[in-house]
Amino acid sequence: MISHLRTMWLVFIHLFKKKVTIEYPEQRVALPPRWRGRIVLTKDPDGGERCVGCYLCAAACPVDCIALQATETEEGRRYPEFFRINFSRCIFCGYCEEACPTYAIQLIPDFEMAEYKRQDLVYEKEDLLIDSQGKYPGYNFYNVAGLDAGVKEKGKGKDEEKPVDVKSLLP
Amino acid sequence: MTVMQHIWIVLGVLFVFLNIAAGLIWVERRLLAMWQDRLGPNRAGPLGLFIVLADTLKLFFKEDWIPPFADKWVFILAPAIVVASVLMGLAIVPFAPGIVVADLNVGLMFFLAMSSLGVYSIVLGGWASNNKYSLLGALRGASQMIAYEVFMGLSLMGVVMLSKSFNLTDIVAAQENMWFIVTQPVGFVIFFIAGLAETHRLPFDIPEAESELIAGFHSEYSGMKFGMFFIGEYLGISLISAMTVTLFFGGWLGPAFLPPVVWFFLKTFVFIGIFILMRASLPRPRYDQLIGYGWKLLLPLVLLNLLVTGAIALWLRS
Numbered sequence: 361m362i363s364h365l366r367t368m369w370l371v372f373i374h375l376f377k378k379k380v381t382i383e384y385p386e387q388r389v390a391l392p393p394r395w396r397g398r399i400v401l402t403k404d405p406d407g408g409e410r411c412v413g414c415y416l417c418a419a420a421c422p423v424d425c426i427a428l429q430a431t432e433t434e435e436g437r438r439y440p441e442f443f444r445i446n447f448s449r450c451i452f453c454g455y456c457e458e459a460c461p462t463y464a465i466q467l468i469p470d471f472e473m474a475e476y477k478r479q480d481l482v483y484e485k486e487d488l489l490i491d492s493q494g495k496y497p498g499y500n501f502y503n504v505a506g507l508d509a510g511v512k513e514k515g516k517g518k519d520e521e522k523p524v525d526v527k528s529l530l531p
Numbered sequence: 532m533t534v535m536q537h538i539w540i541v542l543g544v545l546f547v548f549l550n551i552a553a554g555l556i557w558v559e560r561r562l563l564a565m566w567q568d569r570l571g572p573n574r575a576g577p578l579g580l581f582i583v584l585a586d587t588l589k590l591f592f593k594e595d596w597i598p599p600f601a602d603k604w605v606f607i608l609a610p611a612i613v614v615a616s617v618l619m620g621l622a623i624v625p626f627a628p629g630i631v632v633a634d635l636n637v638g639l640m641f642f643l644a645m646s647s648l649g650v651y652s653i654v655l656g657g658w659a660s661n662n663k664y665s666l667l668g669a670l671r672g673a674s675q676m677i678a679y680e681v682f683m684g685l686s687l688m689g690v691v692m693l694s695k696s697f698n699l700t701d702i703v704a705a706q707e708n709m710w711f712i713v714t715q716p717v718g719f720v721i722f723f724i725a726g727l728a729e730t731h732r733l734p735f736d737i738p739e740a741e742s743e744l745i746a747g748f749h750s751e752y753s754g755m756k757f758g759m760f761f762i763g764e765y766l767g768i769s770l771i772s773a774m775t776v777t778l779f780f781g782g783w784l785g786p787a788f789l790p791p792v793v794w795f796f797l798k799t800f801v802f803i804g805i806f807i808l809m810r811a812s813l814p815r816p817r818y819d820q821l822i823g824y825g826w827k828l829l830l831p832l833v834l835l836n837l838l839v840t841g842a843i844a845l846w847l848r849s
Contacts, residue, residue, distance in 0.1 A: 364813060371812035374566045381570040 362394070373516065374456060391469035393495070394440055396454045398470040399445055402463065402494035409489070412499060413440040417456035417465050425449035436517035437502070438511035443485040462501040466494040541632050548621055552555035552765035559807050566811040580590075587758070589748045595754035602659040609656035610749075610756045613649050613763030619768050620645035625700045627791035629784045638699040639691065641661055642774060643684050648730055650676040652730070652763065653738055665772070668747025672738030675728055678825040682833040688720040689840040690778050703782035710781040717836040721778040721829055723802075725820050726771035730764060733810040737818050763820035772802035 382389055391397070402410050413430025431441040456465050475481050493499065502511035504518060515522040557572065557580055564571025575581035598602055623638035625631040635641050650673055657669020691697060693714060694705035712719050728735040739747040749760045758773075776782060776798040783791030785798075816824065 367810055370810045371566050372808055374568055377568055379565075379570050380568050381575075383570070 364421050391471075393469060394454045395469035396457075396467040398447075398473055399450065399452075399456065399465060399467055399483075399488065400490045400494065401443060402466055402490060402492060402496075404500045404502075404511075405498055406492060406500065407491075408437075408511075411443065412438040412462050412464070412501065414438075414461060416459040416461065420455040422453060422458035423451055423454060424451045433509075435510045436507065440485060441484045443488060444482060445488060446482045447473060448481040454461045463494070463496045463499055464501075468494070488503050537632075540630060543630075544621060544626070544632055545618070548618070548637045548766060548769055549762070551769050552762045553583050553802065554586065555765040555768065556586050556761075558803070559810075562804065562807045563811050566808070573835070590761075591753050593754040594650075595756065598660070598662075598751050600661045603662065605655050605659035606751075607756070609652045609659060610752065610759035611652075612655065612764070613652035614759050614766060616645045616648040617766040619648075620770050621773070623648055623699055624770070624777055625703055625782060626795050628700075630792065631700060634698065637685060637697045639697045639702070642681075642699075643687075646683075646767075646770070647676065647680050649729070649767065650680075652760070653748045656760070657738075658753070660751035662720060662747070662751055664744045665748050665750055668738045668740070668744045668750075670746060671740075671744075672702040672731060674822060675731065675735070675825075678822050679725045679728035682721060682825070682830050683729060684831075685837060686718045686721040686725060687778060687839055689715045692837075692840055693845050699777055699782075703777055703784065706781040706784060709781060710784075715779065715836075715840070717832065718840075719775070721833050721836070722778070723771075723775060724778060724829065726775065727806070727809065728821070730767035730771055730806075732764065732768060732806055732809070734813040734815045735821060736815060737821060740815065768803055768806045769799065772799045772806065774809070775802050796800040818822055 362462065404410055407508070411428075413428060413431065415428065418424075418426040418428060422477050425446040426444070427446075428443045429441040430438055432438050457467050460466075473481070500511060502509050506514065506520065506522075508514045559608060560582065561571040561573075561579070561735060571579065572582040573579035575585055597606055620642050622632040623641050624637050625634070631830035635642075651678070653672035654669045657665040657667075657672065660666070690711050693711060694702045696702060696705070705711075731738050737747075738744075739749070744750070749757055752760060773795075780798050783795045785791070789797075
């Protein structure tokens with residue numbers, strides 16, 4: 361009996377405790393920078409697409425929500441012809457971001473993606489591409505890659521050795 | 532009193548109590564939320580009060596489904612009984628001097644009879660649903676009601692002894708000098724516990740017991756029929772609170788700076804709050820614990836209370 365009354369009193373004084381509710385549309389949830397939300401495709405510092413169409417994100421995706429088709433420019437730089445993410449399937453696991461070798465695909469702290477039509481949840485490349493470098497400012501994949509795709513010449517990259525002349529006998 | 536005055540009182544009581552019952556949807560949800568460190572419904576209208584409208588509209592527009600295996604007419608009748616019996620019980624409550632629907636000289640008996648009739652809605656609802664969980668709920672409801680009905684009546688006999696009347700107006704008048712909570716504390720506690728069991732509210736909601744019986748006797752009900760059980764439950768809370776106030780807390784009596792009706796409803800709302808607080812804080816006892824508690828502890832206790840009250844009343848008279 362006494363313990364019951366004590367319980368009731370302890371519950372009663374919760375009336376004056378601070379409430380934990382965040383009144384959402386007026387008050388915003390504080391999302392940490394690494395929060396996994398909407399997926400974006402980022403760009404290089406010079407404005408080129410980072411995505412090289414390697415299909416690793418599509419392979420890593422456990423729900424198969426990523427579809428893309430790689431193609432090439434005349435300079436030999438690969439990019440996706442189309443890049444499609446079906447957000448009605450996406451589970452925001454972030455495996456695509458982990459798999460991406462060029463830091464192109466990134467998950468950002470944004471969850472306000474509600475749509476009236478289910479088809480509107482399928483994002484095409486122009487919906488996904490943002491004009492920003494995302495979490496890795498200053499990074500350009502072609503600066504550290506061996507390939508000359510118009511960003512730097514072969515052998516001019518950081519920590520990159522000159523290409524070996526295979527036709528020479530000298531070491 | 533003229534006939535018109537009677538009609539006005541009847542309509543007023545109906546209006547006030549049906550609105551209280553509807554308003555309790557909001558009150559309960561807000562209070563429960565507050566006690567769980569949440570805010571509760573606060574979007575629709577000022578302070579979220581329109582949740583009452585939204586809920587009622589939702590109940591009206593839901594499909595009013597009668598299962599093909601149910602006993603149709605009994606199934607329809609059951610939810611009406613609970614509301615009707617509780618509203619009948621409200622007829623004898625004196626809200627203020629002169630404001631009472633039926634000033635019966637056996638008012639207390641009438642209240643006990645009407646609150647016992649409420650069990651029919653549970654039993655018939657559970658039986659007509661033709662569903663094993665509903666039937667189990669109905670069985671539990673019936674035995675709980677029988678167990679708690681016995682000493683609900685007995686716990687009030689102390690009050691009757693002291694006020695020498697079954698008429699509720701007289702009982703309130705007898706508390707002019709001292710509320711019966713002072714002279715009948717055991718009676719009050721037992722009446723309140725029995726009232727809790729009578730309205731089958733948490734923690735004594737074993738006829739419903741979501742986690743074991745899937746809402747028990749009303750698991751087959753939907754739409755406004757379920758709404759009737761819902762409203763009946765809230766009306767039951769209001770009735771038991773009003774009766775507690777009338778019998779033990781001096782009814783409309785109070786300092787003169789507020790009118791008697793206001794005192795009555797203030798006190799009633801305190802008890803409605805306690806009902807909701809008990810829901811928020813106490814766990815549900817096991818079925819056999821509840822029944823054993825009733826027969827083995829509360830019944831002897833109430834008989835002892837009756838004995839002592841009678842002895843003291845006799846001693847004071849001689």
